[in-house]
Amino acid sequence: MTGITIFETVAAMREAVAGWHAAGEKVALVPTMGALHEGHIALVTEGQRHAKRVIVTIFVNPTQFAPHEDFKKYPRTFDDxxxxxxxxxxxxxxxxxxxxxxxxxxxxxxLLLGPAAVGLEDRFRPTHFEGVATICCKLFTQSRADHAIFGEKxxxxxxxxxRMAADLDLGIDVIPLPTIREADGLAMSSRNRYLSEEHRALAPLLHQVMQDLAARLRNRDDLLKAVTEAQNAIITAGFELDYLEARHAETLAPVASxxxxxxxxxLAARIGSTRLLDNIPV
Known part of the structure; x- marks a missing residue:
């Protein structure tokens, strides 16, 4: 017994949502792949601020995994x-x-352009966002929800x-929620469970370096010099850095100042076998 209503089919979900809408109730959708942590629960709480009803999707989406990424090893903790x-x-x-x-x-x-083709995650996982956009488009239309809640991590x-929801007129309002962090600044992620004790102690350095970099940029330091020194600090600490870049907050285009x-x-960086993502505004 799970103690919560479970929809296993699109038809069952749509029937329930139609009833809620008929009663004048707004519906929020929280798309996840499971392995939930406090960051996901914060998305639920945000959904409750905007809607009477909240549906959480738990679906490990195979189309967003590249051939070298082990879809079968993704944590599945449904009862928890x-x-x-x-x-x-x-x-x-x-x-x-x-x-x-x-x-x-x-x-x-x-098919995606715009923020999906800017040389960040798409450079390292070229098929990833196609899978994400396809499944999100399906979930949005399947649920007919009014709002979708996504974290900024x-x-x-x-x-x-x-961009996709707006461009395709999907009729759903995508609401962002600032990154939920551990007490030491590490962004909450299902991937954090794979960190060794040593690597977990080192991981908060990523957020610290980004905070220091943001402060330098706000103080009008040279952007290229400040970013390069921050990149070097992360590499020197033992991380394998995929990228740390300053980008336009909306278009994700490169910026010069x-x-x-x-x-x-x-930012995206690896420590051991774990790949960590983070970002902050300047």
Whole structure:
């Protein structure tokens, strides 16, 4: 027994949402792949601020995994996830089988440009956002929810999904929530469970370096010099740095100075076998 309503089919979810809408109730959707932590629960709480009903999706989406990424090893903790959602007061879980989401003959993908093609995550995971956008487009139309809640930790993903929802007139309001962090500054992530004790102690340095970099940029330090020194600090500490860049906060285009618009610092780095993402505004 999970103690929460579980929809395993699109039809069941749509029937419930239609009833809620008929009663004048707004619906918020929180898309996840499970392995829930406090950051996900904060998304539920944010959804409750905007809607009477909150549906959390738990679906490990195979189309956003590259061939070298082990889809089968992604943590699956459904009963524990449901217990957390009961405690948070979520209304329902959408827990479809792969065959429900991608039935035989499925042959459609969402083609992306804009923030999905700026040389950040897309440079390292070239098929990732196509899978994310396809599944989010399906979830948005399947649920017919009024709002979708996304965390800012996966910042490029947030911008991709927001652009897609607007461009395709999906009729859903994508609401961002600032990154939820551990007490030492590490961004909460399902991946953190894979950190060794030694690496977990080192991981908060990423946020510290970005904070220091943001302060330098606000003080009008030379952008290229400040970013390069921050990159070197991360590499010297033992991380394998994929990128640490200053980008325009909306378009994710490269910037040369503070005059180029609102800036977001965006980072991906590995420590051991764990890849960590983070970002902060300047």
């Amino acid at each position: 996830d449901c217990a957390k959602l009961v405690a948070a007061g979520a209304d329902a879980v959408f827990f479809p089988a792969v065959e429900e989401m991608y039935p035989a003959g499925f042959a459609t993908r969402v 996966d910042y490029q993903q947030l911008k991709v999904v927001t 503070l005059a180029d618009g609102p800036i977001r610092l965006i």
